[in-house]
Amino acid sequence: MKNIYKVLLLALIVAAVLSPLASSSPDGLERVAEDLGFLEKGEGAPVIKSPVPDYVFPGIENEAAATAAAGVAGTLATFGAMYLLAKSVKRKNAGEIKGK
Amino acid sequence: MHIPDGFLDAKTWISTAALSAGALGYSIKKSREELDERQVPRLGIMAAFIFAAQMVNFPIAGGTSGHLLGAALATVLLGPWNACLIITTVLVVQCLGFQDGGITALGGNIFNMAVAGVLTAFLVFKILSAVLKGAAGRSVSIFLAAWASVFAASALATAELAFSGTVPFSVAFPAMAGWHALIGIGEGVITVVVVNFISRLGFADSKADAGAGVN
Numbered sequence: 001m002k003n004i005y006k007v008l009l010l011a012l013i014v015a016a017v018l019s020p021l022a023s024s025s026p027d028g029l030e031r032v033a034e035d036l037g038f039l040e041k042g043e044g045a046p047v048i049k050s051p052v053p054d055y056v057f058p059g060i061e062n063e064a065a066a067t068a069a070a071g072v073a074g075t076l077a078t079f080g081a082m083y084l085l086a087k088s089v090k091r092k093n094a095g096e097i098k099g100k
Numbered sequence: 101m102h103i104p105d106g107f108l109d110a111k112t113w114i115s116t117a118a119l120s121a122g123a124l125g126y127s128i129k130k131s132r133e134e135l136d137e138r139q140v141p142r143l144g145i146m147a148a149f150i151f152a153a154q155m156v157n158f159p160i161a162g163g164t165s166g167h168l169l170g171a172a173l174a175t176v177l178l179g180p181w182n183a184c185l186i187i188t189t190v191l192v193v194q195c196l197g198f199q200d201g202g203i204t205a206l207g208g209n210i211f212n213m214a215v216a217g218v219l220t221a222f223l224v225f226k227i228l229s230a231v232l233k234g235a236a237g238r239s240v241s242i243f244l245a246a247w248a249s250v251f252a253a254s255a256l257a258t259a260e261l262a263f264s265g266t267v268p269f270s271v272a273f274p275a276m277a278g279w280h281a282l283i284g285i286g287e288g289v290i291t292v293v294v295v296n297f298i299s300r301l302g303f304a305d306s307k308a309d310a311g312a313g314v315n
Contacts, residue, residue: 083144
């Protein structure tokens with residue numbers, strides 16, 4: 001439909017195709033934590049359990065496929081969450097702004 | 101630079117959570133003044149794109165990687181108030197769904213990336229784009245806004261780690277600043293490319309960033 005949805009499609013392609021190719025090296029903060037010896041402070045059990053820990057979709061053997069599935073699920077979940085939040089933020093003000 | 105559980109002490113995560121809650125409330129209030137029906141899907145799509153892009157770690161140097169933050173991307177295209185809500189939404193989904201960033205560090209992560217990252221991107225872009233004219237000037241402004249947003253967020257993260265007694269600031273800052281100065285280059289390049297690409301797909305054809313006083 002609209003062009004902007006091509007960006008959503010692009011996001012899904014990035015999540016499905018590029019995310020399994022991502023570098024698995026530590027990021028800047030992890031690297032510093034490792035080098036300066038405070039990484040273990042963050043290695044206790046997480047305070048809450050996530051359904052898809054570390055972007056590996058449970059129940060999928062192939063690691064690339066599990067990452068791609070996690071990426072697609074997360075991209076859609078993020079779209080949905082943001083859409084609903086934006087919708088609720090917008091709606092409350094619809095009366096004042098809409099002059100039509 | 102998503103801080104996990106265990107890096108921040110209670111006084112630090114409680115105070116950053118309080119600051120973030122205040123900033124979010126203000127962002128929602130400001131977004132409400134300018135958000136119209138047409139913008140709603142754009143916010144969703146931008147958040148989805150940033151979530152996806154954040155999964156793609158790129159190698160920088162010495163066995164270290166970085167990934168897009170997206171604060172400047174969202175700020176340039178949709179204004180700072182919407183950008184704050186977008187980056188916050190991404191961080192909440194990552195934390196709750198994917199164990200990326202601890203729940204106790206969520207307020208800190210939101211403060212560093214969605215509040216300070218966005219604010220830095222906004223200020224740098226607003227100032228530079230007023231001085232640097234033309235398409236090249238706009239790209240340079242976007243690049244530097246993106247670089248600065250990453251650098252500012254990493255400096256704040258370092259301050260929170262130090263405030264928590266996890267690592268002394270003077271020890272951690274040179275390391276954090278060095279890596280994030282490099283990651284910021286990746287942030288700048290990706291942000292310029294993506295802004296230019298998706299602007300053509302209708303992301304910048306509206307009064308989208310009018311509220312930001314940019315463009």
